[in-house]
Amino acid sequence: MAEHRRGANLPSIGGFNRTVVLDAVRRSPDGLSRVELAARTGLSAQTVSNVTRFLIEAGMIVESGTVVSGRGKPRTILRLEPGSRYAVGVHVDPAVVTYVLLDLTGTVIASSTTSTPTADDPSEVVRTIASAVDGLIADAGVDVDAVLGVGIASPGPIDVDAGIVVDPPFLPRWWDVPLRDALADATGYPVLLEKDVTAAAVGEMFLAGESSARNFAFVYFGTGFGVGLVIDHEPVRGVGSNAGDAGHIMVDQGALAGTPDGSGTRGEVGAAVAPERLVQIARSRGVPLAGGGAGAGAESVAGSGGVSVDAVDRAWDELSAAIAAGDEAAAGLAADAGAVMGNAVVLIVNLLDIDRVVFGGPFWSRIASAALPAARESIIGSPLLVPKHPVEVVESDRGADVAAVGAACLVLDAALSPRASALLIRR
Numbered sequence: 001m002a003e004h005r006r007g008a009n010l011p012s013i014g015g016f017n018r019t020v021v022l023d024a025v026r027r028s029p030d031g032l033s034r035v036e037l038a039a040r041t042g043l044s045a046q047t048v049s050n051v052t053r054f055l056i057e058a059g060m061i062v063e064s065g066t067v068v069s070g071r072g073k074p075r076t077i078l079r080l081e082p083g084s085r086y087a088v089g090v091h092v093d094p095a096v097v098t099y100v101l102l103d104l105t106g107t108v109i110a111s112s113t114t115s116t117p118t119a120d121d122p123s124e125v126v127r128t129i130a131s132a133v134d135g136l137i138a139d140a141g142v143d144v145d146a147v148l149g150v151g152i153a154s155p156g157p158i159d160v161d162a163g164i165v166v167d168p169p170f171l172p173r174w175w176d177v178p179l180r181d182a183l184a185d186a187t188g189y190p191v192l193l194e195k196d197v198t199a200a201a202v203g204e205m206f207l208a209g210e211s212s213a214r215n216f217a218f219v220y221f222g223t224g225f226g227v228g229l230v231i232d233h234e235p236v237r238g239v240g241s242n243a244g245d246a247g248h249i250m251v252d253q254g255a256l257a258g259t260p261d262g263s264g265t266r267g268e269v270g271a272a273v274a275p276e277r278l279v280q281i282a283r284s285r286g287v288p289l290a291g292g293g294a295g296a297g298a299e300s301v302a303g304s305g306g307v308s309v310d311a312v313d314r315a316w317d318e319l320s321a322a323i324a325a326g327d328e329a330a331a332g333l334a335a336d337a338g339a340v341m342g343n344a345v346v347l348i349v350n351l352l353d354i355d356r357v358v359f360g361g362p363f364w365s366r367i368a369s370a371a372l373p374a375a376r377e378s379i380i381g382s383p384l385l386v387p388k389h390p391v392e393v394v395e396s397d398r399g400a401d402v403a404a405v406g407a408a409c410l411v412l413d414a415a416l417s418p419r420a421s422a423l424l425i426r427r
Contacts, residue, residue, distance in 0.1 A: 017043060019418040021051045025061055025080050026105065026416060027210055033067065033075035052078060059084040060104065080104055085415070086142050088133055088150040088189070089408025091196060091401070092116065092179075093362060094170040094223050094309040097129065098404040099136050104416075106207045106409060110140040111401065119165075119174040126179070130186035148415050149190035151407035152179060153199035155224065160241040163193050170223045170309070192410045195237075196220065196403045197244035201228030202235050203406025204358055204396055206413045216356035217348050218396070219341060219375075220244070221364035222403070223309065225270040227348055247271070251343040255336040256281065269344040273337045275363050279315045285329045287322055289315045320366035331370040338371030342378025342393075349379065350386040360396030361403070368395050 020041050025032055032040065038048045055061045062081045066074035082103040091098045094116060101110040112135070117128045133150060155168035163180025165171075184191040194202070201218040218228040227246040229236040236243050247270020256272050257265045271277065282289055322330035345357055359368065359375060376393040379385065398405045 197226035199406035334370035
């Protein structure tokens, strides 16, 4: 049976208008008057008055001073009340689980980490994460009733409809873990599950300026290599919400070709810049790295010959320190990796005709100072680049916790950002 566009549902319009007003106020740090809100949102003065009254009573916005603009009575400025609501973000990474608590503006109020539990006993996974979430909120002194919910960013593949982490390649024994519903039961909060690369893109979209958040690719460099996409302010999730796997894109490996494993000139970008491989190349180039060896009893990175994720993470910290200390070999390796990633991103820029590329992720942030300039040059200087408009290539401001921050932003985005789908009649 053919599907048809569905009409507006009047009861939902009130909620939609609230998110329109909240989003406008949120994106205006200096605040807005009711007159400015009406002009910016296209809502009538009466609707703005009704909506702002509701939001003030709910404690989500506050009146904050007045301004005189021309003749007439002063205008009252409305601002977001940051401490009125909060959201928790959880990033499940092979090496560590990161937790963040964000206020209504997206500012990180508190954070913590725990070791990533194995999933031999899914109930133990849930207990570990739930305990950490409860502890984060309690330690921050936040009223539990002010927490909107919990967002979880996990490596894919995931089953969003069922709320299940299916079988991520870098999380051994995490098979069909029912994380979303079990964590909701354990904490009492609504829980959203998202693929980590998409969560990172949502976080960037939510926290970036209006123009910067419209169309961009988020290049996520963690244990794996992925690309999250935002087109016309909407994250691209795909049919099964597992979009973003970009590691199999074939690229010119440049200076990374041939060593230390004899790989050819061309190869898959994910394998070419795999953190464990880059650690091996760093050693072959004389960068002194103590970490990165096989760890007895530790979970190993897929395809890494038994090298533990913890050891790779420690070696990556040492690589970052070497770059900061001015080690030319370390900086050169990071630049080579950035250039190879840029080679892959050129294909995505061409395919989607986007004008902004954002790099981020837990492994990216530690090599960014040397990798970003090389990635930028690889993209904008590529003879294969098709678009004639400028392409901005930047680093995310969210740091290594970008996926956890993005997971919390999933919750804030659901509560604060206007979506046309909110106006559709649900049958």
